[in-house]
Structures are given as structure tokens and as C-alpha cells.
Amino acid sequence: MRGRTxxxxxxxxxxxxxxxxxxxxxxxxxxxxxxxxxxxxxxxRGITLPAWSRTxxxxxxxxxxxxxxxxxxxxxxxxxxxxxxxxxxDSVMRPTEETASDAGLRRIVDRAHATGLKVxxxxxVDLPGxxxxxxxxxxxxxxxFTAYRTFITHYADLAARTGAEQFAVGTELAGVxxxxxxxxxxxEAVRDRYDGPLTxxxxxxxYRNIGFWPQLDxxxxxxYWPLSDRPTRDTDALRRAWRPIGEELAxxxxxxxxxxxxxxxGYVSQRGATTAPYSWTVSSRPGQDEQAAAYRAxxxxxxxxxxxxxxCWWMWDDWPDSGETxxxxxxxxxxxxxxxxxxxxxxxx
Numbered sequence: 544m545r546g547r548t549x550x551x552x553x554x555x556x557x558x559x560x561x562x563x564x565x566x567x568x569x570x571x572x573x574x575x576x577x578x579x580x581x582x583x584x585x586x587x588r589g590i591t592l593p594a595w596s597r598t599x600x601x602x603x604x605x606x607x608x609x610x611x612x613x614x615x616x617x618x619x620x621x622x623x624x625x626x627x628x629x630x631x632x633d634s635v636m637r638p639t640e641e642t643a644s645d646a647g648l649r650r651i652v653d654r655a656h657a658t659g660l661k662v663x664x665x666x667x668v669d670l671p672g673x674x675x676x677x678x679x680x681x682x683x684x685x686x687x688f689t690a691y692r693t694f695i696t697h698y699a700d701l702a703a704r705t706g707a708e709q710f711a712v713g714t715e716l717a718g719v720x721x722x723x724x725x726x727x728x729x730x731e732a733v734r735d736r737y738d739g740p741l742t743x744x745x746x747x748x749x750y751r752n753i754g755f756w757p758q759l760d761x762x763x764x765x766x767y768w769p770l771s772d773r774p775t776r777d778t779d780a781l782r783r784a785w786r787p788i789g790e791e792l793a794x795x796x797x798x799x800x801x802x803x804x805x806x807x808x809g810y811v812s813q814r815g816a817t818t819a820p821y822s823w824t825v826s827s828r829p830g831q832d833e834q835a836a837a838y839r840a841x842x843x844x845x846x847x848x849x850x851x852x853x854x855c856w857w858m859w860d861d862w863p864d865s866g867e868t869x870x871x872x873x874x875x876x877x878x879x880x881x882x883x884x885x886x887x888x889x890x891x892x
Contacts, residue, residue, distance in 0.1 A: 586851070586852060586853040587618075587619045587663075587709075587804060587852060587853030587854065587855055588616060588617050588618050588619060588853055588854070588889050589617055589618070589619030589620060589621055589663065589853065589854065589855035589856065590612045590615065590617045590619075590620060590621070590855065590856045590858070590859050591620070591621040591622075591623060591665075591807065591855055591856065591857050591858045591859065592608060592609075592612065592620055592621070592622060592651075592858065592859050593622075593623040593625075593858055594622070594623060594624065594625070594642075594643035594647075594648075594862075595641055595861075595862065595865050596640065596641055596643070596862070596865065597640050597641070597642060597643060597644050597647070598644065598647060599643055599647070599862045599865070600622070600643045600644070600647035600648055600650065600651040601644070601646075601647040601650060601651075602862050602863065604860075604862060604863055605651055605654060606654060606658075608859055608860060609651075609654055609655055609658045609660065610658060611859070611860075611877065612658075612660065612859055613658050613659055613660055614886075615876075615882060615885040615886055615889060616885060616886055616888075616889025616890050617660065617885070617889065618659070618660060618661060619660060619661045619662070619663060619708075619709075619853075619855060620655050620660045620661075620662060620663075621662075621663040621664075621665050621806075621855045622643070622648060622651060622652065622655075622662065622663075622664055622665070623665050623666070623667050623714075624642060624643045624648055624664070624666050624667070624698060625641065625642055625643075625666070625667040625668070625669050626638050626639075626642060626666070626667075626668055626669075626694050627639050627641065627642070627668070627669050627670065627671060628668065628669075628670060628679065629670075629671065630670075631670065631674070631678045631679050631680055631681075631718070632680060632681055632682045633681060633682075633687075634681045634682065634683040634686035634687045634690060635686070635687070635690045636668050636690055636691070636694055645701060648664075648701060648705075649701065649704070649705055652664075652705040652706070652707055653705065656706065661708040661709070662705070662706075662707040662708055662709070663707065663708065663709040663710065663711065663855065664698055664701070664702045664705075664707045664709075664710050664711070665710075665711035665714060665744060665806065666694065666695060666698045666711070666713075666714070667714050668691070668694065668713075668714075668716065676714070676715050676716060677715055677716070677717040677718055677746060677749070678718055679716060679718045679719060680718040680719070681719070684719070684722065684725070687719070688719075688722070688725045688728070688729065691713075691729065692728070692729055692732055695712055695713070695729060695732075695733060696732050696733060696736055698710075699732075699733045699736040699737040700736050700737075702737050702739070703736055703737045703738070703739075707739065708739055708740075709739055709740050709741075709742070710733065710737050710739055710740070710741055710742075711741070711742050711743060711744050711763060711806060712726075712729060712730055712733050712741055712742070712743050712759070713726075713729075713743045713744065714743075714744040714765075714806075715744060715745070715746045715749065715765060717745075717746060717748075717749040717752070720743070720745065720749060720752065720753055721752055721753075721754065723754035723755050726743075726754075726755040726758075727755055727758060730755060730758045730759065731758075740760040740761060741758075741759045741760050741761075742759055742760065742761040742762070742763035742804055742806060743755070743756075743759060743763050744763040744764070744765050744806035744807065745762075745763060745764055745765065746764075746765050746767070747764055747765060747766055747767050747768050750762065750764050750795075751795070756799045756801055757799070757801075759801070760801070761801060761802050761803070761804045761852050762795070762796065762799060762801045762802070762803045762804065763803075763804050763805075763806035764792075764803060764804070764805055764806065765805070765806055765807040765808070765857075766805040766807065766808040766841075766854070767807070767808070767809075767820040767821035768784075768785075768788055768820070769817070769818055769819055769820065770784040770785065770817045770818075770820070770837070770840070771784060771817045771818055772818060773815075773818065774814045774815040774816075774817070774818065774830065774833060775817055775833065775836070776832045776833050776835075776836045777836065778836045778839050778840050778843070781817060781836060781837060781840035781841075782840045782843060782844050784840075785840060785841065785844040785845075786844070789844055789845065789848070792850070792851075793848065793850050796850035797850070802850055802851065802852040803850055803851060803852060804851075804852035804853055804854075804855075805841075805845075805851075805853065805854040805855065806855055807855060807856075807857040808820075808841060808854050808855075808856060808857065809856050809857035809858060809874045810833070810834045810837040810838070810874070810881075811823060811824075811825060811830075811834065811868070811872060811873060811874050812829060812830055812831045812833075812834040812871065812872055812873065812874075812875075812876075812879055812881070813825045813826045813827070813828060813829065813830045813833075813834075813872050814826045814828040814829065814830035814833060815830065815833070816830055816833050816834055816837060817833060817836075817837050820837070823867075823868055823873075823874070824868070827872070829871055829872060831871075831879045831880050831881070832880060834876065834879065834880070834881045835876075835879065835880035835881040835883070835884050837881075838856075838876065838881045838884040838885065839884045839888070841854065842854075842884070842888045843888075846888070856876065856885075857874055858874050858875060859875055859877060860875045860877050861873065861875070
């Protein structure tokens, strides 16, 4: 997701020995084994806490944010360190002043664990301003994947050192995600450094085109499907809109032999949010009841499905003075009816 962008089962996540079945996917003459190195983690009840600057994860607000996330009944938090490339055709990405520092990321993972939250680290590559990472199409693909390997293994090392419970090898990179052989190498490099469950966060219109799901433990989808063609607070109508999507996802999960995790899902608290969940600026009119209805419809539709690995909501509060969207209109459920839906559905005390 671009932007200035319950209780978990008591079982402890355990890494187990490699468990291999043989499967072939003929994509660019690349053989990919249908292999998982770990058991899938328990169902995720998560919320993303992104960073937009070097110091965000060291903000004085960090401890409060983590406590408030935990109080919803969430048991996971996702952190999103981000590197940037200047143009869609560039072959290199770099950290900038908008990249959370490594020290800050290490400290906030420790704080999250102390708060009782499990952690997914989900690194992003972005473009400046309002550029869409899905448009990244490097002129020199080989050089780009070499640079990407440096980027992603840096965070895989950090995830291993901090004990993060889950890791995403990429997010919404539709312009390069069909390059199955190159991603096979990326995933292998990450596996060499990090032993926990791996996913990739595909956009909702991208996941069918991914050829490397067999190498990952979970299918990750950023679940921003439009659910209506006009503003609505009708939870029943939203559940009906999810029905055919859910049937398609259940079939996809069976065919790929992988659970599906909603690596992101979210709705701005604006009127019309269900018509374009991926948009930060649907309207200037508040729509907190529509946001709450969308939260309720998603959780009531998918909770308990045996193929569904949970959801990580986009997103908790922006950091003080960093948000471009006023909190009353933003994705955060904090202090809104959607937060009460989470408390109800996730069993917060």
C-alpha cells in the first residue's frame, strides 16, 4: 500500500525440518519444488505500523502505539522498512531519510515482543511521491535483481537477528513479479539467512500471475478488492460481495497447497471506501460507519476458513506530524467504530 503508506492460537511457532513434496511449475524453463521449510504460523490477527522517516520507530509514540495495537486483540504487528528508487526504469534502490534506521527497527521489534506481539517484517521498495511500485520495470533487469537481493537479504539478516516470526520477500512488485527464475534465486538467498515462514505480498490483481508460490510458505495477498459500486454501510451486501472472491481464493489455495494470508487489507474512513479500498482519497466526507462495516464483513466472511491464514490491517496511526491524510479520514481504525469491531471479533478484554 502506498502512503506517507483474536488472540493468536497459543501454539508457539516452531521451525521444523524440511518437508518436501515434488511438484513442477513450467515457467520460463524453471523447475520449482513444492517445498516448505516450516510449518505455517498460527492465524494472524495483525496490524501494520509503517515508517515514513529514519526516526519513526524510535518515536516517543512507539510504545503507546504498540500497547494500543495489542489492546485491540491483535497478536501480530508488521513493520515496513522502505528503500527507494528514483524512476521506474532504474536498476538500483537505496535507503533515504524516509527509511527507518536499522537500529530503530531492531528496537521496535524488541518492544513489540515485550508487548506480547509477534512480528512480520515486510520490506518495501517505493518510488518518490505518488509513484506506484507496481510500475517498476527496470531497463536492466539483471542489475535490478542483483540490487534487490542486497536489499532483501539485508532485512532477512535483521529479521533473523531480532527473532521476527515471519518475513515477506517482496510487496506489490507486479512489474517484475512474473520473473520466476529470478525470484527463485531471491527466495533461496533469503532462506539461507532466515529460517521462519516466508510470504510475498501480491496485490489483489497480481497474485494469479505469481509463479514462485511453491517456494513460499504462505500466499500473501493485499486484499483491496472493490466491494461495491456506491458507498454502503450494509454489512450483508459486503459479505455477499466477498462470496465469489472467497470461493476463488479457496480454490486457488487448494491448487497451490498453501494457506492464504491477507498481508494487507484496509479501508479509509471516508464515504465510498468500499468502492476503492486501495485509495487514500475516495472523498473528503467522513465514513467511519462504512469503514466499520467493511472490517466486520471481512472478518465474518473469512474467520474460520481452513485455508485462510489471517489478516494484517493497513494501518495503525501515522506518526505525529507525518500524516498527509487527517486521522479522521485515514486508514487507521484507532478511536473509530472499526476499532470496536476488532475488539469484538478478536476478543479483546
